[in-house]
Amino acid sequence: MTFLHKRVGDGNTAFGADLRDLRDLRGISLEQASAETHIQRSLLKAFEEDRLRDINDPIFAERHFLAYVDYLGGYRPYFTARYANQLAALNSRRTIGDLLPRQRSVRPLDFFVGPQFLAFLGVLTLAGVLGAYVLWQARAVNTPPPLVVSAPVDGARLDTARVQVVGRTIPEAIVTVNGQDAPVDGDGVFHAALDIRRGTTVITVIAKRRRGSETRLERHVVFDRPLPDSEELEQLLAPPPEGATTTNKTPF
Structure with a gap:
């Protein structure tokens, strides 16, 4: 059996150099020792640099120290005494503040664990969707509905006292033509018939959302009934026969 004879560390507290020598003798790296222990x-x-002051809980870490000593094949009583002496020296130099638990900065994300974070994210997403929907609804209400009047054309001249009004809008709109309701079908098409007087008539078509703004279009039409020809006019102006009942046949 081969034995290692060396001078131990200076004083009665240092043990780090002894640990390094044992590890070097066995040809083991720190990475290998960490993986195996x-x-x-x-x-x-x-441990190998005698820095117990940098260890959060050196008393609890003593069991790791002794496990490392056993792994390297060191003499346990010797290293136990050295560790205890260094620990006593360390405690004699510590203040009350050093013995208190170390403060740790707290970040906002530390308050969220996995399920809580997912729940918060779900609530945030739902709130965003609801907010976008409300904004979309508000914009839709404030936007006037589209309106197209395909008949009659503006400035049309009519030879009858009745006009057909045809157009298209959105199916949910309410349409009035000169104050009269015009039914709107599922495709948004509406029809209305108006009686007009001789001369120029203004047709006002209004499409309005049930709760919102409206769109207004106007069409001008002219009812210009043609005058009778000369032969018809002579018959109308001729005096009635004697004894006949007189009626007014003047067409204008």
Whole structure:
């Protein structure tokens, strides 16, 4: 059996150099030792550099220290005494503030765990969808409905005292023609018939949303009944026979 004879570390507290020598003797890297002992590499490095002050809980870490000593084949009583002496020296230099738990900065995301974050994200998404829907509805209500009047054309001259008004809008609109309701079918088409007087008549077509703005179009038509010809006019102006009942046949 081969034995390692060396001078141990100075004083009665240092043990880091002894740990490094044991590890170098075995030809083991820190990464390999961490993987085989399941101890964090940073903790092993702190042990080998005598930095117990950088360990959050050096008392709890003692079990990892002894496991590392056993892994390297060190003499446990020797390293146990060294660790205890260094720990006592460390505690004698610590203030009350050093013994209190270390403060940790808290970020907003620390308040959210997985399910809570997903629930918050779902509520936020739902609120966004509802807000967009409300904005879309408000814009739709404030937008005048489309309106097209295909008949009659503006300035049309008619030879009858009745005009047919035809147009198209959205199916849910309410349409009036010169104040009279004009039914709108499922395709948005509406019809209305108006009696007009001789001369120029203004036809006003209004399409209005049930709760919102309206669209208004006007058409001008002229009812210009033609005058009778000369022969018909002579018959109309001729005096009636004696004894006949007189009626007014003047067409204008």
